[in-house]
Amino acid sequence: MKTTLKDIAKAAEVGTATVERVMNGRGNVRPETVEKVLVAARRLDYRRKLPERHRGLIRIEVILVRPETTFFARLSRGFERIAATLDSSVSVNRTFVNEADAKSIADRILHPAARRSGLILAVPQYGAVGAALRQLLGQGVPVLQVMTGMDSGDAALVGIDNEAAGRTAGLLMSAMQRRSGPVVALCHSEVYSVHRRRIRGFSQGIERHGRGNLNFVELLYTFDDAMEASAQLVDAMRRYPDLAGLYNAGGANFALCDVLRRHRATDGIFFVGHELTERTTSALREGIMHIVIDQSPEAQARRAMDMMLSRLGVLDTPVDNPPIRFVTVTSENI
Structure with a gap:
């Protein structure tokens, strides 16, 4: 059945004359009312081309x-x-x-x-x-x-289950890292709750699925800044010479990969990060990164x-x- 102006008026709860003014672009109708009419017309599959002004x-x-x-x-x-x-x-x-x-x-x-x-x-x-x-x-x-x-x-x-993503990182690191040692995690800061949830999930994953060989020792804030991330990782590697795991819940993976390349630490440190990009794809192929979690x-x-x-x-x-x-x-x- 063909949609009429009367049908639109009823759906928008306005008068038929108002709908006629909107559909013919005659003006003198409040924007909020025009919006109600357009939404009703679209919902009713009204096929007429809208005036340019709308x-x-x-x-x-x-x-x-x-x-x-x-x-x-x-x-x-x-x-x-x-x-x-x-x-x-x-x-x-x-x-x-x-x-x-x-x-x-x-x-x-x-x-x-x-x-x-x-x-x-x-x-x-x-x-x-x-x-x-x-x-x-x-x-x-x-x-x-x-x-x-x-x-x-x-x-x-709207988004992924961030705690589940963190738990997955902890599970896979626990299952795939063969050697023992401390583990550090990095994230932007406290201003993103999604990052906090990932870190909480990661801690749970290490605790639940670990074999006692990995010890989550520290959370570092990088603000997703490349220079800050590099400096934090270099300092962590100095403080933990036997560092066994690295989980980055935020950005700047490329900077962390550069540090691992320079320090030739790609064999010993199990690295899990987020976001599939050209750089993280290359890092996976090189063996610098081991897991990438992409949140689509x-x-x-x-x-x-x-x-x-x-x-x-x-x-x-x-x-x-x-x-x-x-x-x-x-x-x-x-």
């Missing part, structure tokens, strides 16, 4: 950090590819902010450059950011989180976007949010 009226903003890093670059490209497939009434705007500037992140959450329909966050968990998120949720704006992980039932977290940022972008479109009413079915499957890669399945 293109991109349903605006979804994605706030990210550090475009130079592999994870966030892949996540951003994932959102970019998805945006290219969406209806012309929906636009996706990606905004990169300074990871270290909590105030600017909070300001962007509360004061967007243009009116937004929904927000997807992939930023650190500073106190000011959490306060801004709670304020925004109080305004009724749909919010989803990728990597952020602040406690809020109204802003669901493209799948996280797809899930987050589907959930947001469902919350905005563009999709008429709910989207479940079980953990995204992570991929465990070795030199045998590159």
Whole structure:
């Protein structure tokens, strides 16, 4: 049955005259009302081409950090590819902010450059950011989180089971490292709860599955900075000459690999890290890295976007949010 303007009006809970004004681009309709009409029309599969003035009226903003890093670059490209497939009434705007500037992140959450329909966050968990998120949720704006992980039932977290990823790292290191010795782990810092969960899982994995040969002795913060990561590893190797294991829950794997090459420690230290890239693939082939856990940022972008479109009413079915499957890669399945 063909969808009529009356059908759209009923679904949007507005008058038929309002729908007619929206569909003919006549103006004098509040943006919020236009958005309701467009969502209803899309849900009812109304085929008419939208007026140019209404293109991109349903605006979804994605706030990210550090475009130079592999994870966030892949996540951003994932959102970019998805945006290219969406209806012309929906636009996706990606905004990169300074990871270290909590105030600017909070300001962007509360004061967007243009009116937004929904927000997807992939930023650190500073106190000011959490306060801004709670304020925004109080305004009724749909919010989803990728990597952020602040406690809020109204802003669901999309991503892998990070504790399970850490436990997997601990399990495989315990099973595959033949020699004994201390183990250190590295992560960004305390501002990403997903990293804290990975470290907690790793500790559990070593404890549960270890044969008494490995001892998790220290957690080091690198802020995913290459120079800091290198310095921390060099110092750890000095303090623990018999270092047997290295787990990196964050970024800058390439810098750690360079240290291991320079110190010719590639045979003795079992190295598990995250993110499958050209560099980590090469490190697996060389035997410098032994396990890479990839968290499929493209799948996280797809899930987050589907959930947001469902919350905005563009999709008429709910989207479940079980953990995204992570991929465990070795030199045998590159």
